[in-house]
Amino acid sequence: MSVRRPEKPVVGGMRGGRDPWEVLARSISGRVVRPGEAGYAALALPYNLRAASIRPAGIALCRSARDVATSIRWARRYHFPLIGRSGGHSAGGYSVTTGLMIDTHLMRQATFDTRTRVATIAGGVLNAGVYQALQQHDATITHGRCPTVGAAGFLLGGGIGFNIRTLGIASDAVVASQLVTACGEILTLDDHQNRDLFWACRGGGGGNFGISTCFSIRTVHAPRWVTASRVTWTKKIDRVLPALLRALYESPVRLGTWTTLDAVTPQELAKGKDVSVFFEGQLLGTPAELRHILAPVYAVENPSESTIRKMGYWDAQRNFFSDLQKPAEFQNRGFYFHRHISDEAIGVMLYWLRRWPGTSIYARVSLLRTGGRANAVRPDATAFVHRDNQWYMVWYLKWGEEDSKALVAENLAWLSAFYDAIAPYALPQAYQNFMDPSLKDYLLHYYASNLPRLERIKSVVDPTRVFNFPQAIPPGHRHRWQ
Numbered sequence: 001m002s003v004r005r006p007e008k009p010v011v012g013g014m015r016g017g018r019d020p021w022e023v024l025a026r027s028i029s030g031r032v033v034r035p036g037e038a039g040y041a042a043l044a045l046p047y048n049l050r051a052a053s054i055r056p057a058g059i060a061l062c063r064s065a066r067d068v069a070t071s072i073r074w075a076r077r078y079h080f081p082l083i084g085r086s087g088g089h090s091a092g093g094y095s096v097t098t099g100l101m102i103d104t105h106l107m108r109q110a111t112f113d114t115r116t117r118v119a120t121i122a123g124g125v126l127n128a129g130v131y132q133a134l135q136q137h138d139a140t141i142t143h144g145r146c147p148t149v150g151a152a153g154f155l156l157g158g159g160i161g162f163n164i165r166t167l168g169i170a171s172d173a174v175v176a177s178q179l180v181t182a183c184g185e186i187l188t189l190d191d192h193q194n195r196d197l198f199w200a201c202r203g204g205g206g207g208n209f210g211i212s213t214c215f216s217i218r219t220v221h222a223p224r225w226v227t228a229s230r231v232t233w234t235k236k237i238d239r240v241l242p243a244l245l246r247a248l249y250e251s252p253v254r255l256g257t258w259t260t261l262d263a264v265t266p267q268e269l270a271k272g273k274d275v276s277v278f279f280e281g282q283l284l285g286t287p288a289e290l291r292h293i294l295a296p297v298y299a300v301e302n303p304s305e306s307t308i309r310k311m312g313y314w315d316a317q318r319n320f321f322s323d324l325q326k327p328a329e330f331q332n333r334g335f336y337f338h339r340h341i342s343d344e345a346i347g348v349m350l351y352w353l354r355r356w357p358g359t360s361i362y363a364r365v366s367l368l369r370t371g372g373r374a375n376a377v378r379p380d381a382t383a384f385v386h387r388d389n390q391w392y393m394v395w396y397l398k399w400g401e402e403d404s405k406a407l408v409a410e411n412l413a414w415l416s417a418f419y420d421a422i423a424p425y426a427l428p429q430a431y432q433n434f435m436d437p438s439l440k441d442y443l444l445h446y447y448a449s450n451l452p453r454l455e456r457i458k459s460v461v462d463p464t465r466v467f468n469f470p471q472a473i474p475p476g477h478r479h480r481w482q
């Protein structure tokens with residue numbers, strides 16, 4: 001593989017008296033948006049409002065890989081920090097900069113090869129655009145459930161969803177991609193060209209190696225129908241939750257599930273409101289089969305609400321689409337679990353979920369049943385290392401403007417204590433697409449045994465950290481390129 005090593009950035013300024021921003025605007029086919037100009041405020045805003053105060057000096061709305069390459073070269077020439085932005089949903093709020101934001105959202109092309117059934121999507125396509133391209137051809141992949149998440153960020157960090165147990169990690173189905181590097185080279189990554197980067201860009205996370213401008217993804221035929229279910233329990237939770245998690249642990253891989261537990265404050269608890277258990281499932285099977293799987297839970301307690309229906313595949317997905325809520329300030333944390341989540345660990349979860357200090361929005365835990373096809377791939381086959389687990393647990397703590405600083409601090413301390421209490425039961429691994437700014441050993445949690453190779457690749461393609469953010473992979477100068 002021959003990747004050009006980036007040159008040192010040139011300290012810039014006005015070239016021949018021309019405003020650098022004017023130079024950029026004239027050099028790309030897209031647009032440059034500066035503070036105060038129409039659209040700037042909305043474009044600059046990240047989904048996680050914790051990072052909203054970090055605003056770019058300018059935004060390059062790129063229309064092509066060439067625009068992206070020009071923007072990278074420009075930022076280096078004029079010594080601006082840069083950042084890539086697709087859907088803006090970085091959980092850590094990391095697609096922000098005080099320099100140049102390279103925004104790919106005008107790159108929305110999506111095509112489908114009906115012979116190979118490979119979907120090719122541009123770097124700015126959002127999940128909603130992916131769904132549309134797939135639905136037109138009765139195809140599917142492991143896709144997420146939030147339509148406004150960027151496909152680039154989703155695929156670069158792995159990609160998990162209801163299909164994970166049958167189809168594996170989304171990035172396992174990427175057969176080629178295109179990457180613009182720190183020196184503005186436009187590279188094709190696949191099994192034959194730039195193989196190390198191809199490996200790194202399947203699980204190595206967004207923002208580390210360059211800006212991805214295109215992905216080709218192998219699809220499968222979507223099932224004509226599935227059994228979609230949404231079931232809520234609000235009573236006898238201490239017995240319902242272990243019964244449900246046991247039933248899901250023993251369930252066939254044809255069942256994809258998210259189970260969400262909403263926290264309550266001690267005051268709410270005193271008034272009789274308990275933690276709620278909200279189960280969402282997609283079964284490649286009949287409603288009767290799903291009822292059979294859930295029978296041990298129904299034997300404990302009847303749900304307060306329940307919908308179990310046979311639906312067309314894409315109707316079911318629309319049913320599952322999540323979080324079309326307005327951006328807010330939030331903190332995610334996460335863990336993988338090697339095997340079944342023990343009753344003792346469930347007891348610890350419920351203990352903390354009943355001691356939430358409270359915010360104006362919510363605190364919850366979601367459990368995704370993993371394993372199946374995702375575990376059938378070796379941990380070093382791609383950069384996505386998490387291949388020996390049965391559950392992924394993610395915390396969402398959200399708060400708003402009306403919550404005082406002291407209350408937010410109290411909530412973060414609660415989250416931290418809750419996380420520490422769960423740690424002994426979990427694997428020391430976390431999903432890199434839910435980046436957690438408070439995680440200390442983040443590189444090991446996200447990349448584990450794949451970290452040395454990722455650092456080695458970084459040291460070749462981006463030794464001066466043109467692509468950088470607080471949890472970026474550093475160049476590993478101690479390693480030799482392979």
Ligand SMILES: Cc1cc2nc3c(=O)[nH]c(=O)nc-3n(C[C@H](O)[C@H](O)[C@H](O)COP(=O)(O)OP(=O)(O)OC[C@H]3O[C@@H](n4cnc5c(N)ncnc54)[C@H](O)[C@@H]3O)c2cc1C
Nearest residue numbers: 086087088089090095144145146150153160206207211212
């Ligand atoms: C509400 C919500 C729901 C979610 N649901 C799911 C889910 O169901 N399944 C799942 O797996 N994940 C899910 N996620 C996590 C999501 O996949 C990651 O946060 C992902 O990184 C977001 O991608 P983005 O393009 O929207 O974000 P951005 O903030 O634009 O980018 C994320 C990171 O990638 C970099 N980046 C952006 N564009 C590019 C590019 N073109 N090339 C290279 N680097 C780039 C950014 O600099 C940043 O570091 C969810 C997140 C949220 C907030």
